[in-house]
Amino acid sequence: MARRQANPPIQEFALIRSLEDRYARHAPGLVQGIGDDAAVIETSAKTWWHLTTDLLAEGIHFDLKSVTPESVGYRAAMANLSDIAAMGAVPRYLLISLAIPRTVKRPHIDELYAGLMKACRFYDVALIGGDTSASKTGLFLSITLVGTTSGRRALFRHGAKAGDHIYVSGTLGDSLAGLKLLTTSTTSQPSGKRKIEFSRSHQRFLVRRHSHPTARVAEGRWLNERRLASAAIDLSDGLSGDLRHLCEESRVGAEVELDRIPISRACRAYARTIGVSPIRLALTGGEDYELLFTASPHDCDTIDRQAGTRGYRMTRIGTIRPQRFGIQMTSDGRTQPMPATSYEHFR
Amino acid sequence: MARRQANPPIQEFALIRSLEDRYARHAPGLVQGIGDDAAVIETSAKTWWHLTTDLLAEGIHFDLKSVTPESVGYRAAMANLSDIAAMGAVPRYLLISLAIPRTVKRPHIDELYAGLMKACRFYDVALIGGDTSASKTGLFLSITLVGTTSGRRALFRHGAKAGDHIYVSGTLGDSLAGLKLLTTSTTSQPSGKRKIEFSRSHQRFLVRRHSHPTARVAEGRWLNERRLASAAIDLSDGLSGDLRHLCEESRVGAEVELDRIPISRACRAYARTIGVSPIRLALTGGEDYELLFTASPHDCDTIDRQAGTRGYRMTRIGTIRPQRFGIQMTSDGRTQPMPATSYEHFR
Numbered sequence: 001m002a003r004r005q006a007n008p009p010i011q012e013f014a015l016i017r018s019l020e021d022r023y024a025r026h027a028p029g030l031v032q033g034i035g036d037d038a039a040v041i042e043t044s045a046k047t048w049w050h051l052t053t054d055l056l057a058e059g060i061h062f063d064l065k066s067v068t069p070e071s072v073g074y075r076a077a078m079a080n081l082s083d084i085a086a087m088g089a090v091p092r093y094l095l096i097s098l099a100i101p102r103t104v105k106r107p108h109i110d111e112l113y114a115g116l117m118k119a120c121r122f123y124d125v126a127l128i129g130g131d132t133s134a135s136k137t138g139l140f141l142s143i144t145l146v147g148t149t150s151g152r153r154a155l156f157r158h159g160a161k162a163g164d165h166i167y168v169s170g171t172l173g174d175s176l177a178g179l180k181l182l183t184t185s186t187t188s189q190p191s192g193k194r195k196i197e198f199s200r201s202h203q204r205f206l207v208r209r210h211s212h213p214t215a216r217v218a219e220g221r222w223l224n225e226r227r228l229a230s231a232a233i234d235l236s237d238g239l240s241g242d243l244r245h246l247c248e249e250s251r252v253g254a255e256v257e258l259d260r261i262p263i264s265r266a267c268r269a270y271a272r273t274i275g276v277s278p279i280r281l282a283l284t285g286g287e288d289y290e291l292l293f294t295a296s297p298h299d300c301d302t303i304d305r306q307a308g309t310r311g312y313r314m315t316r317i318g319t320i321r322p323q324r325f326g327i328q329m330t331s332d333g334r335t336q337p338m339p340a341t342s343y344e345h346f347r
Numbered sequence: 348m349a350r351r352q353a354n355p356p357i358q359e360f361a362l363i364r365s366l367e368d369r370y371a372r373h374a375p376g377l378v379q380g381i382g383d384d385a386a387v388i389e390t391s392a393k394t395w396w397h398l399t400t401d402l403l404a405e406g407i408h409f410d411l412k413s414v415t416p417e418s419v420g421y422r423a424a425m426a427n428l429s430d431i432a433a434m435g436a437v438p439r440y441l442l443i444s445l446a447i448p449r450t451v452k453r454p455h456i457d458e459l460y461a462g463l464m465k466a467c468r469f470y471d472v473a474l475i476g477g478d479t480s481a482s483k484t485g486l487f488l489s490i491t492l493v494g495t496t497s498g499r500r501a502l503f504r505h506g507a508k509a510g511d512h513i514y515v516s517g518t519l520g521d522s523l524a525g526l527k528l529l530t531t532s533t534t535s536q537p538s539g540k541r542k543i544e545f546s547r548s549h550q551r552f553l554v555r556r557h558s559h560p561t562a563r564v565a566e567g568r569w570l571n572e573r574r575l576a577s578a579a580i581d582l583s584d585g586l587s588g589d590l591r592h593l594c595e596e597s598r599v600g601a602e603v604e605l606d607r608i609p610i611s612r613a614c615r616a617y618a619r620t621i622g623v624s625p626i627r628l629a630l631t632g633g634e635d636y637e638l639l640f641t642a643s644p645h646d647c648d649t650i651d652r653q654a655g656t657r658g659y660r661m662t663r664i665g666t667i668r669p670q671r672f673g674i675q676m677t678s679d680g681r682t683q684p685m686p687a688t689s690y691e692h693f694r
Contacts, residue, residue: 019457023464023467023474024474024475025473025474027439027440027473028439030475033473033476034475038476039440039475041475043390043391043394043396044390047391049390049396051440051475051476051493053442053476053478053489054478055444055446055478055487057480057482057483059482060482092376093374095386095398097401097489099404099407109366113366113370126374126377126380127372127380127381128371128374128377128380128381128386129380129381129385129386130381130400133402133404133408134404134407135407135485135487136404136405136406136484136485137406137483137484137485138485140402140404142402142478144400
């Protein structure tokens with residue numbers, strides 16, 4: 001349930017949020033309504049259900065000229081799986097709706113489903129329903145995913161406290177680098193001497209990170225079941241935007257140490273060849289589907305030790321501060337406000 | 348979860364169903380997967396959850412030239428509420444995803460939400476989440492609705508047996524007549540002498556039945572809780588198409604007595620003015636959102652009596668036959684196969 005503000009069609013796009021806020025209300029069983037990665041409902045004394053939904057629009061979230069239908073299906077499932085991962089929940093059931101234009105042919109739909117189901121099988125998720133329709137224009141997919149947690153707990157966006165450490169899983173910026181590689185014409189690809197630094201394996205890695213990202217479901221479950229995180233969100237809109245969401249819901253500020261942000265060698269090499277800072281890719285690059293979470297200093301040793309044992313890459317990148325601190329980034333001893341830029345999807 | 352086959356973009360549209368069938372599988376807690384009005388999951392020893400999702404595409408399911416955004420929102424909610432009604436469930440929670448083109452302005456979105464929430468409030472349904480996105484082309488809405496039943500029972504499409512009576516609620520064909528009134532130019536409206544027969548109140552009634560239909564939630568609950576129906580489906584694709592779905596899932600045939608089909612006076616008057624049979628509107632007209640259900644002959648007296656007391660209009664229109672009988676319609680002593688036409692949404 002990322003609040004995708006890509007290419008906002010209405011200047012006052014915040015309107016949507018205000019409308020939802022206006023109409024949202026308490027309801028029996030509702031633990032968490034609008035405003036987190038998923039809605040949470042208590043279905044029994046022991047179980048919470050987590051519901052998330054994402055809509056993907058051709059020309060906004062994907063372009064069939066640069067990605068395969070298989071990747072579109074795979075990524076659509078993964079966007080939702082990542083929301084469920086960020087709740088610390090186990091993904092269980094999926095519904096998919098498709099609006100299909102005449103230009104999209106049978107083999108494309110076949111491939112799209114193959115990608116979707118590949119992602120579902122990996123996480124043992126069952127396809128339980130959906131809807132299909134014609135489309136006069138582009139291809140639209142809407143997915144709803146249900147996950148569960150037990151023991152009345154979950155990872156919410158609220159809960160971070162001043163002094164908590166800020167962690168991210170994996171490496172950031174890879175997906176945006178992969179998207180840029182897919183959408184940039186070959187003539188402007190790295191060449192000559194630079195080609196040596198930026199190898200084909202780097203290229204494959206980055207393209208793969210964009211076309212077949214991995215939702216951090218096991219990591220989310222671990223953090224939730226061991227009560228190791230005070231708050232969490234998935235990185236779908238980019239570190240800058242998603243950290244802001246977490247801080248807003250927790251009513252805190254944050255200080256990010258830019259030099260600590262984990263960047264893959266491939267992303268670093270790619271950034272060098274196109275002459276931008278890899279940090280910029282990491283801050284604004286969306287769809288990495290890594291976890292951003294906070295933890296009390298008391299739990300950091302446990303996190304670091306258990307993550308090591310389990311083979312999870314978890315990196316401390318900063319500290320939660322009081323709300324009045326705002327959201328700042330530090331590098332080489334200098335501190336400045338983090339720009340409020342969110343990832344802009346393909347357009 | 349109507350399988351909208353409007354304006355099929357792929358000749359082999361049945362492909363979608365075959366793909367879903369291929370990938371559908373048994374999963375823990377799953378009572379009913381693909382193939383009914385909603386998916387059903389056992390969430391506790393006493394409770395079943397019903398999940399349904401519907402995608403509405405501009406130019407296919409609605410045209411903002413002929414209907415208001417308020418009606419689009421209202422009908423989108425109602426399409427899902429009707430699926431939940433057809434399961435005999437109580438609607439509880441709603442998620443909405445919107446893809447919004449630049450042409451759709453703030454007041455339109457405001458109105459769309461107002462219509463959606465009007466329908467929700469009427470059934471005490473809470474908006475718990477969603478997603479918003481830009482759209483390069485048309486307006487797309489996807490709604491997911493959650494309903495619940497207790498006592499491990501629900502109204503499924505399967506369960507009808509030869510000898511059962513076939514019932515429908517309300518009157519059929521009104522929504523299609525209303526749509527035709529909205530989309531036909533005024534010059535071809537009934538005029539002169541015909542105008543007298545087809546009054547303005549008829550017109551208002553039919554337009555209202557299209558723009559603000561009513562999901563039969565109370566009726567569905569009653570049928571389920573009293574165990575009065577052997578199978579049920581909602582009329583979203585038209586009687587001809589939806590009866591076929593019910594018969595396929597129940598592996599039975601059906602005989603419909605055309606003269607028994609309940610038609611409103613307004614629809615009858617409208618059909619006369621445009622020179623078509625009102626039965627044709629009833630058979631092929633979709634989005635009436637009435638219930639089609641079957642009941643054992645033993646229960647028919649109870650149904651007729653209780654429906655009368657409760658003010659529900661329930662009409663027996665035929666009888667379930669063995670599968671080899673096929674789906675036939677009788678009128679004036681003549682029997683012929685019911686044409687396999689489904690409602691085609693606006694285009």
